[in-house]
Amino acid sequence: MSRGENVKIHFIGIGGIGISGLAKYLYAQGMQITGSDIAQSNATKYLASYDIPINIPHSASAITDQDLVIHSAIIKPDNVEVQEALRKGIKVLSRKEALAFILGKKRVFSVCGAHGKSTTSAILSSLFPHFGAIIGADSKEFGSNVREAKSESIVFEADESDKSFLNSNPYFAIIPNAEPEHMESYHHNLDEFYGAYHHFMQMATKRIINLADPYLKGVKDLESIVLDPQNDITDISFNLCNDEPQTTFTLKNYGSFSVWGFGEHMAQNASLAILCAIEEYGEEQLPQIKANLAHFKGIKKRFDIIQKSSTIIIDDYAHHPTEIKATLKSVRIYADLKQINKIIAIWQPHKYSRVLDNLTAFVECFENLCDELIILPVWKAGEAHIDIDFETLFKHYNPVFATHLKRVGESLHLYQDQTMIKTLKDALIIGLGAGDITYQLRGEK
Known part of the structure; x- marks a missing residue:
């Protein structure tokens, strides 16, 4: 297949950052792009603003006369659009397989x-x-x-x-x-x-x-x-x-x-x-x-300073012990320069398998790098529940356990189910994780 401007490509799961990135790039190269996803997202809204047709939710009717269909890793073979593309004889590739075509x-x-x-x-x-x-x-x-x-x-x-x-x-x-x-x-x-x-x-x-x-x-x-x-x-x-x-x-x-x-x-x-x-x-x-x-100004969700006031809130994607330790060292430097006396780390563990594979390192990575540790439930990322005794493993930090948090004005409120258990303010607060903690910190969830 050529890579010319008349090539029509449909992306299933176009709201994901990996798939939307490919769609944006190929659109800029002059290709005709369509897409679908299960729900609206910032990525789908961005693409729709360029008059790129986006189907919400997935539908067989989204597959018309495209030359190629590319899908994200989470899309299963029984997806209605995958099935319709195969029925029509349209080539279907995973994102991984499509890279050779694109690059x-x-x-x-x-x-x-x-x-x-x-x-x-x-x-x-x-x-x-x-x-x-x-x-x-x-x-x-x-x-x-x-x-x-x-x-x-x-x-x-x-x-x-x-x-x-x-x-x-x-x-x-x-x-x-x-x-x-x-x-x-x-x-x-x-x-x-x-x-x-x-x-x-x-x-x-x-x-x-x-x-x-x-x-x-x-x-x-x-x-x-x-x-x-x-x-x-x-x-x-x-x-x-x-x-x-x-x-x-x-x-x-x-x-x-x-x-x-x-x-x-x-x-x-x-x-x-x-x-x-x-x-x-x-x-x-x-x-x-x-x-x-000098044009580099950082990236979203990496030491992302989302509030500057008496309560500083930083969002960071760190979800591996090596990353968490490096981020907290950076936070300590920032706190010292800003003359802030208290660092509160809110950790949303990402995947049971990752926690278990790096358990000792996770237990050690907060040592001497924060003044208070708050632990949210594990972001499962599709995994089945596994019992992990966080209370015993992390007891030397005397952590606070909460189910979720809410942004209220310049403060963060911690909740245990429906009960608010604590207000966080007048400190440097760093959120750590690759799950939905980024939206909780921003008051978007």
Whole structure:
């Protein structure tokens, strides 16, 4: 199938961030897009504003004369639109399968890793403003998870959770880390997991890797541009610029850089992107690279400061112990600079399997990094209930357990079912999780 402007593509589950990103990008390339989902969302409303036909809910009538149907991972084979497409002889692909069609002829700057890939991808998109981009979160620079540019080059956040990063056709492979995660996709086999990463790197023409990761440090058979943070990143400092967090650091012999956000991990993510830009543009373009870096303003749900007052509320997607610890260290820096004495962490665990796979690390990751811990019910993400004794496991934090929270003015109210049990205010409050906590913090649920 050609990729011309007359190609008609229908997306099932178009409201999801991964599928909507592909739809936005292909629409910008001139293709004719339709879609459907079970309910309205911000993504469906955005796409509908471009007069893209969106069916709510799924319906066989949405399948007409399209050339291709692409569906999200959660769509089952018995979906009425999938069945109708097959009946009509229309090719049906999963998002994972469709990547080869979408990215096959592009120069893909492909970013993958357990942590930091969205931030690194968004920074890369700031450094390459003329490239297209599909990332896993909304960049505050351009207010979307997609930079809808017609270009042979694209920044792409690749997903290792379902092995789809192997379909991303990497020209440049950028890897912040390769910590084991989503091991169910790899049959809980580390050899299979690391083998997939190695294959991803082999596929790429160029590679940038972070030697802070033990596995990446041991990769010796592939020529790569390497970042050794311990030696390559120096003079790290943190400050507020127009009341926004900023990390300043020196990278190798390239001079000083400043990036939005706090933390050593921010310096590392930015450094990987900068090294990629130097390789692409040449060292003589360092002034322009630094100017472009200033355009990065963070991404939604990553250290997302949603309220600034006597009660500061920050929303963060961190849902793995490594991420939570890094985020809380950043919060501590912010609290110190703002002279705030109390940090309250609200944690919504994400998936029983993730909690059990990383139980010891979860128990330890809040240590000395918050003054009060509130634990919400596990966001199941489709999993069956598993009893986990959070009260005993986390008792040394003396946590508060609540079923949900509500935003009321500048405060947060904690509830146990229908009973309000506590009001949170006059503190720095950080919400942690990949479930619906983001909507609770914003008063949208």
